[in-house]
Amino acid sequence: MRARIILMSIAVALLLQAIAIFAQDPPLDGRDGRQLLLENFRPQTTLQVQPTVLHGAKFPAIDVHSHFRIRLKHSPEQLDEFVKVMDRQRIAVCVSLDGQLGENIDEHAKYLLTKYPSRFAMFANLDWQGTGKAGEPATWDCNRPDFPRRMAISLKDAKERGCLGLKIFKGFGLEYKNTDGSLLKIDDQRFDPIWQACAELKFPVLIHVADPLAFFQPIDEKNERWEELHRRPEWSFYGPQFPKHEELLAAFHRVVERHPKTIFFGAHMDGQAENLPAIAAVLERYPNLNVELASRIAELGRQPHSARKFLIKYQDRVLLGTDGPWPEERLKLYWRFLETEDEYFPYSEKEFPPQGFWQIYGMHLPDEVLRKIYFENALRILPGLREKYEQAARTMK
Numbered sequence: 001m002r003a004r005i006i007l008m009s010i011a012v013a014l015l016l017q018a019i020a021i022f023a024q025d026p027p028l029d030g031r032d033g034r035q036l037l038l039e040n041f042r043p044q045t046t047l048q049v050q051p052t053v054l055h056g057a058k059f060p061a062i063d064v065h066s067h068f069r070i071r072l073k074h075s076p077e078q079l080d081e082f083v084k085v086m087d088r089q090r091i092a093v094c095v096s097l098d099g100q101l102g103e104n105i106d107e108h109a110k111y112l113l114t115k116y117p118s119r120f121a122m123f124a125n126l127d128w129q130g131t132g133k134a135g136e137p138a139t140w141d142c143n144r145p146d147f148p149r150r151m152a153i154s155l156k157d158a159k160e161r162g163c164l165g166l167k168i169f170k171g172f173g174l175e176y177k178n179t180d181g182s183l184l185k186i187d188d189q190r191f192d193p194i195w196q197a198c199a200e201l202k203f204p205v206l207i208h209v210a211d212p213l214a215f216f217q218p219i220d221e222k223n224e225r226w227e228e229l230h231r232r233p234e235w236s237f238y239g240p241q242f243p244k245h246e247e248l249l250a251a252f253h254r255v256v257e258r259h260p261k262t263i264f265f266g267a268h269m270d271g272q273a274e275n276l277p278a279i280a281a282v283l284e285r286y287p288n289l290n291v292e293l294a295s296r297i298a299e300l301g302r303q304p305h306s307a308r309k310f311l312i313k314y315q316d317r318v319l320l321g322t323d324g325p326w327p328e329e330r331l332k333l334y335w336r337f338l339e340t341e342d343e344y345f346p347y348s349e350k351e352f353p354p355q356g357f358w359q360i361y362g363m364h365l366p367d368e369v370l371r372k373i374y375f376e377n378a379l380r381i382l383p384g385l386r387e388k389y390e391q392a393a394r395t396m397k
């Protein structure tokens with residue numbers, strides 16, 4: 001009996017020692033012959049290339065893709081701070097895509113426009129859920145037969161409350177469901193009256209379809225955004241429960257085709273910044289389609305020759321969007337990307353590249369192209385911006 005207790009205590013002691021040794025294992029930092037964890041990788045470039053110093057956008061800009069309700073949560077202090085950033089970076093007007101509907105629009109307008117009437121504009125959003133319960137799609141408003149008609153009325157009201165267009169979030173196609181639990185289809189003809197109403201109201205529709213292609217691929221050693229998906233597995237849309245990337249885009253483009261009088265923005269470079277020939281093909285085919293740059297300079301800047309040709313060829317169809325408000329350092333990278341010839345620079349202020357493990361190259365676009373991307377295209381497609389823009393830009397010359 002005593003021998004067994006001694007043996008047991010020796011075993012326990014050995015086990016504790018083993019745990020202690022394991023716990024003291026040095027980090028996988030690649031030093032002294034150790035392996036290196038991808039998340040510990042911090043390579044510093046040895047290239048001797050000079051960064052260009054810019055003082056804001058070359059021409060007072062309009063950012064057509066920003067989120068002032070989602071990101072600033074209606075904090076007045078943060079708004080004041082960000083307007084100072086806009087002044088320094090020469091962003092004349094930001095379009096907040098978070099207007100929502102009804103009285104929520106008034107609340108958002110009060111937040112943005114009371115102090116800064118010329119610096120902000122708003123897009124409305126549909127309310128798919130209404131008073132329905134989160135996990136019960138059958139109770140959602142979008143599954144009631146009069147949903148499109150009522151939304152059309154709400155959008156008319158949104159226009160009267162000051163909105164200039166409609167923003168659709170990526171949940172349409174990837175999250176919102178039919179009564180039977182299947183995902184709503186982007187080209188479901190039920191929703192045609194909504195797109196129709198947008199044409200009548202002259203309400204452009206900015207729609208976020210799909211997500212980066214890597215998010216639709218397995219999270220494995222071949223995935224070029226493995227590090228990001230490993231950190232945020234909920235961003236993955238890989239698997240039989242999700243439509244394929246190309247199916248989502250094809251459905252969206254069928255809507256664009258069926259509604260030639262409705263103006264669409266394919267947000268985030270039409271959801272396919274990895275495939276510029278495919279964007280070119282749909283821009284050629286659908287004159288009512290435009291694209292914007294938000295959160296895609298990482299993607300464009302790693303294919304600098306193709307991207308420059310693309311931006312010059314489709315200079316009338318591309319608008320500035322940033323997905324901000326962002327830290328000032330991030331915004332500076334948009335100007336650096338569009339305006340300079342700089343080589344191999346980070347696309348984000350974060351220490352570890354958050355959208356793929358690479359760096360980018362500047363486009364060095366001619367002034368007439370910059371002018372279109374920065375503000376002329378926005379003023380043509382969203383004429384409601386002109387008065388605000390002219391007022392705000394006057395102080396920035």
Ligand SMILES: [Zn+2]
Pocket residue numbers: 065067294323
């Ligand atoms: Zn966005």
